[in-house]
Amino acid sequence: MLCVVGIGAGNREGMTFAAHQAIERSELIVGYTKYVELVRELFPDKQFASTGMRQERERVEFALREAADKTVALVCSGDPQLYGMAGLAYELSEGFPDVGIEVVSGVTAAFSGGAVLGSPLTHDFAVISLSDLLTPAEKIRRRLECAAECDMVIVLYNPSSKSRADYLQKACDIVLKHRSGATVCGYVRNIGRDGQESRVLTLSELRDTAVDMFTTVYIGNSETKVIDGKMVTPRGYRNV
Amino acid sequence: MLCVVGIGAGNREGMTFAAHQAIERSELIVGYTKYVELVRELFPDKQFASTGMRQERERVEFALREAADKTVALVCSGDPQLYGMAGLAYELSEGFPDVGIEVVSGVTAAFSGGAVLGSPLTHDFAVISLSDLLTPAEKIRRRLECAAECDMVIVLYNPSSKSRADYLQKACDIVLKHRSGATVCGYVRNIGRDGQESRVLTLSELRDTAVDMFTTVYIGNSETKVIDGKMVTPRGYRNV
Numbered sequence: 001m002l003c004v005v006g007i008g009a010g011n012r013e014g015m016t017f018a019a020h021q022a023i024e025r026s027e028l029i030v031g032y033t034k035y036v037e038l039v040r041e042l043f044p045d046k047q048f049a050s051t052g053m054r055q056e057r058e059r060v061e062f063a064l065r066e067a068a069d070k071t072v073a074l075v076c077s078g079d080p081q082l083y084g085m086a087g088l089a090y091e092l093s094e095g096f097p098d099v100g101i102e103v104v105s106g107v108t109a110a111f112s113g114g115a116v117l118g119s120p121l122t123h124d125f126a127v128i129s130l131s132d133l134l135t136p137a138e139k140i141r142r143r144l145e146c147a148a149e150c151d152m153v154i155v156l157y158n159p160s161s162k163s164r165a166d167y168l169q170k171a172c173d174i175v176l177k178h179r180s181g182a183t184v185c186g187y188v189r190n191i192g193r194d195g196q197e198s199r200v201l202t203l204s205e206l207r208d209t210a211v212d213m214f215t216t217v218y219i220g221n222s223e224t225k226v227i228d229g230k231m232v233t234p235r236g237y238r239n240v
Numbered sequence: 241m242l243c244v245v246g247i248g249a250g251n252r253e254g255m256t257f258a259a260h261q262a263i264e265r266s267e268l269i270v271g272y273t274k275y276v277e278l279v280r281e282l283f284p285d286k287q288f289a290s291t292g293m294r295q296e297r298e299r300v301e302f303a304l305r306e307a308a309d310k311t312v313a314l315v316c317s318g319d320p321q322l323y324g325m326a327g328l329a330y331e332l333s334e335g336f337p338d339v340g341i342e343v344v345s346g347v348t349a350a351f352s353g354g355a356v357l358g359s360p361l362t363h364d365f366a367v368i369s370l371s372d373l374l375t376p377a378e379k380i381r382r383r384l385e386c387a388a389e390c391d392m393v394i395v396l397y398n399p400s401s402k403s404r405a406d407y408l409q410k411a412c413d414i415v416l417k418h419r420s421g422a423t424v425c426g427y428v429r430n431i432g433r434d435g436q437e438s439r440v441l442t443l444s445e446l447r448d449t450a451v452d453m454f455t456t457v458y459i460g461n462s463e464t465k466v467i468d469g470k471m472v473t474p475r476g477y478r479n480v
Contacts, residue, residue, distance in 0.1 A: 006351075013258035016248065016347060020257075056475075079351045079361070083475070086355075087362030090472040103355035105347050107256060111246075111319045115326075115343035121319070122327030123375070124383055126366040126392060134476020135363070143364055143390040150386035151379070152366060232330040235296075235323070236374020 002067035002099055004086040006079040006106020009192025010038045014107055022104045026073035030063040035075050060088045064096040078108040083129055083157060110155040113188035113216040116198050118230025120186060120218045125153035130160070130167045144171050148178040153224065153233055156217040159187075160210070168217065172207035175219055179203060184220040186231040187211055200231045242307035242339055244326040246319040246346020249432025250278045254347055262344045266313035270303040275317050300328045304336040318348040323369055323397060350395040353428035353456040356438050358470025360426060360458045365393035370400070370407045384411050388418040393464065393473055396457040399427075400450070408457065412447035415459055419443060424460040426471040427451055440471045 003022045008014030020042075023029060029039060029048050036050035049066075051059040063074040076084035086103045093101055114121045126147040132140060147154045154175065159168045175183075181204035188198040189212065201209065203219060211217060224233045243262045248254030260282075263269060269279055269288050276290040289306075291299040303314040316324035326343045333341055354361045366387040372380060387394045394415065399408045415423075421444035428438040429452065441449065443459060451457060464473045 008256065013261070014256055014345075016254055016256050017260075018253035021253070079347070079354075081351065081354050081359045081361040082365075083362070086359035087472050087475050090358055090467045090470055091474060094467065103359060105254075105351040105355040107319070107345050107347055108351065111321065111345040111348065114319075114321050115345040118330055119321045119326035119343060121321040122323070124366070124368045125322075126364070126387065128364045128392075136477055139391065139477065143392060146386035146390035146392075147366065150383040152368075152383060152386075227330045227334065230330055232327050234331060235327050237376060237379065 001071045001102070002063055002074060002089060003072070003102045003104060004074045004076065004080040004089050005104045006084065007035065007039060007075050007077060008107040009109065009112040010035070010077060011192050012042055014112055014192050016104070016106060018104050019106055023073045023075070025071060027070040028066055029073045029075060030059060030066070031075040032059070035077050039075050056085065056088060057092070060085055060092050064089065064092055064099055067099045068096065079106045080104070082108050082127065109157065109191055109216045113191045114218065116188045116191065116196070117186040117200060117218060118227070118232045120153055120220060120224065120231045120233050121155070122233040122235050123153065123221065125155060127155045127157065129157040130164065130171055131158040132164070141174060144174040148175040151221045153221050154219040156219070158213060159215055159217045161213050165210070168211060169207055172203060176203060176207070179222065183222070184224040184226055184231055186218045187215050189215040191216065200226055200229065241311045241342070242303055242314060242329060243312070243342045243344060244314045244316065244320040244324070244329050245344045246324065247275065247279060247315050247317060248347040249349065249352045250275070250317060251432050252282055254352055254432050256344070256346060258344050259346055263313045263315070265311060267310040268306055269313045269315060270299060270306070271315040272299070275315050279315050296325065296328060297332070300325055300332050304329065304332055304339050307339045308336065319346045320344070322348050322367070349397065349431055349456045353431045354458065356428045356431065356436070357426040357440060357458060358467070358472045360393055360460060360464065360471045360473050361395070362473040362475050363393065363461065365395060367395045367397065369397040370404065370411055371398040372404070381414060384414040388415040391461045393461050394459040396459070398453060399455055399457045401453050408451060409447055412443060416443060416447070419462065423462070424464040424466055424471055426458045427455050429455040431456065440466055440469065
């Protein structure tokens with residue numbers, strides 16, 4: 001049995017009871033080194049196996065193999081679907097027909113970070129990853145274009161990395177074709193962890209801000225405003 | 241102090257530790273009748289106040305007023321930002337300058353329902369509510385059009401109601417202009433509650449299916465497939 005578990009932002013408070021239980025009843029916990037460290041603090045007596053970044057396929061195959069005769073928890077940050085391991089576990093499960101898979105959802109960074117900023121995600125929104133490692137850059141640009149055009153709040157995952165230092169700037173330039181430079185934006189770094197930082201700023205300011213890969217970025221819709229320092233999207237487009 | 245708390249799908253397992261703690265330390269718990277009933281089962285000794293549907297403004301004002309001299313939890317299903325009360329709490333807080341607001345995020349239906357179906361939300365996606373109560377219908381249509389055009393997975397909230405029986409059909413017709421009728425779709429009704437039901441089906445079939453307001457609907461992207469009965473969106477557009 002393989003349980004693909006979302007642990008939320010990484011502290012115990014952000015984890016669901018179901019996630020905690022799934023890890024508790026597992027004999028082996030598998031994950032990316034960084035997340036395994038977070039979980040090990042909560043379950044010091046468990047058996048762990050960790051693999052580095054970009055070794056997703058190896059990690060999931062290992063977890064599936066181990067799950068043939070024991071209960072294995074494959075831990076992911078946030079929710080295990082979104083840019084996580086749940087989809088890959090199903091894809092690779094065709095080689096492991098006897099292993100059952102269960103997905104335990106978690107609070108993804110869009111929401112845990114949104115709560116830090118205020119309430120940016122009150123209304124329709126789109127989540128787009130700026131990483132072009134597994135997605136053609138043209139497809140990402142098209143999605144930014146479409147989401148900007150129809151006035152949805154936009155959440156950007158993986159906004160930057162060493163080899164993609166100017167991706168956030170390019171993304172903002174696409175959005176700026178459809179939205180004012182005064183559009184309310186925000187970002188949160190290290191959500192729910194030591195060194196959490198957040199900032200509310202305009203789209204023009206965001207364009208010229210450097211963020212790292214541990215940051216989640218929010219671009220408001222035409223109605224998003226700043227209330228007492230918080231980023232707040234109203235519930236609807238009519239007065240309530 | 242007002243704590244706007246997301247309780248997830250409605251059972252204890254889907255709640256985060258932070259949400260549980262926030263309710264535990266509150267002196268009064270306020271919410272829509274249905275969600276207050278769910279929370280009352282977990283905290284039978286607490287004091288509760290509930291209001292009916294569409295009384296959001298009254299509910300939030302009441303909670304802010306009470307929060308002037310006690311700790312109040314305003315509970316929402318799923319996450320308190322998304323179509324919830326967090327945004328309204330900030331908007332109305334301008335009349336209650338002494339009341340502090342904290343938002344405690346929760347697992348929204350898109351993710352808890354997605355875990356039931358498999359892993360539809362592995363990649364970029366858009367969440368759109370079909371309710372035109374607070375949003376002009378033209379804006380909703382435009383968003384469906386844009387999200388369909390750029391091949392994002394689409395999650396529909398509030399897909400139907402008595403007065404909007406054909407809204408899902410109309411939404412599917414918009415998406416069908418850009419995606420094949422064979423596109424993998426799914427829906428989940430009563431997520432995490434008694435009577436939970438789910439189905440994986442094609443976009444053509446979804447178009448002719450009646451769903452109710454307790455249902456969350458998923459429209460896959462061009463890569464979404466069915467694996468052993470589950471709805472699975474691959475991690476990327478390149479082979480991993």
